[in-house]
Amino acid sequence: MQSTFLSISAWREILAQTLGDCPAQDNVSPSWLVNPATRRRLKLDRYYPDVGLAIRFVGLTAKGQKRQSEWEILETEQRDQTRAELCRLNGVQLAIIDPAEEPLKQLDQFMHTLSRTQKTTPPPAPKRKAAMSRAAVQTTLQKALHTASALRSRMAKNPEQVMATLAECWRDRETGMIKDLSQSQADLAAKSTRGSKKKALRNLAVGQTVEHERFGVGQIVELDGSGAEQRISILFQENEQPRTFLLDLVRDKLSAVKKAA
Structure with missing residues (x-):
């Protein structure tokens, strides 16, 4: 049985490998994603506006959090249903991923959502200039499906081992991103110093x-x-x-x- 942290890390690597070329937003609440019952915005864990795809992780609880009551479980299910329906009405396909469930089954559902997105990709919203053209979106989704299919073939043989490897890849990727960020900050500091010298002289x-x-x-x-x-x-x-x-x-x-x- 794998830890939730490991599963989440593995899924972040899956998203990076399949949809890494797409502009994405993390932990966002779009203006159109408002629960009509409460008038409060709902959250998406990851949103690809150009593609028309969103990701929501479910079944997660904070460390030390008590088990939900039946009423709280019902409220959560209703919010999830409302989120999915609002996404559908706004031309966004929602992939729901439960890291605690069997990874092969979750990957199949993710691939099904990718396929559905490819068939129903809407044109960009008029209020927002898309970074990707319609043709680029289709190419990206086709590539994502191909990559996901290759991952599935590997996962079918040994799901836990593949998920552990993916989680390790994500940790390496995060380390690389931190190093890149540190280097960028150092470059900006050096550039600022040079600029100060130019101004002084x-x-x-x-x-x-x-x-x-x-x-x-x-x-x-x-x-x-x-x-x-x-x-x-x-x-x-x-x-x-x-x-x-x-x-x-x-x-x-x-x-x-x-x-x-």
């Missing part, structure tokens, strides 16, 4: 003291030319003769040195 003048990231502190002794051909000559403290650079190439490596009070 926008107005250069002969006699100004600057610091080069490699050659250290020096004094500008000459500015010659203009535009892309402008040159700057700096006499560094460790050199007897000034060094000359193209200003456009060296500006990012220079920072201003404040005068001592």
Whole structure:
């Protein structure tokens, strides 16, 4: 018996492998998904607006949460039915996935929803510009079905092993996404730093003291030319003769040195 966490991770990997090319929104409540009985919005765990497909995980309970009463179970079932009907009325196919149930059965139901989506893909809503064309949507859904079919063939032989492997793949994917995010943040920080340096050194003048990231502190002794051909000559403290650079190439490596009070 697999843990719910492992099953959820495996299903996230299945969605990534089958529909990873589609723009998606997580944990959203679209404006059209309003329960008429309560006037409150209902949630989708994942929504692919260009494709007209939504995902809802069911059967999940928070750690330490008490078992639902019969009345609470009935309310949950009614919300699920309302969610499915509202999706249908708005041209969205809803795939309901229960991670606690047999994975092969759940994958079959997911593939059935993909097939139904492919046959009934609506044109993009007029209020929203779709990122994918109708032809691209059909191609993506066909590819998703092919990938899901290949996964099913593997899963039929050993469901638990395949789900465990998929969960591990998702953990690796998450690690990669975290690394990419960290690198992007580092790149933005570096870009911001370079931008600050450019701003600080926008107005250069002969006699100004600057610091080069490699050659250290020096004094500008000459500015010659203009535009892309402008040159700057700096006499560094460790050199007897000034060094000359193209200003456009060296500006990012220079920072201003404040005068001592």
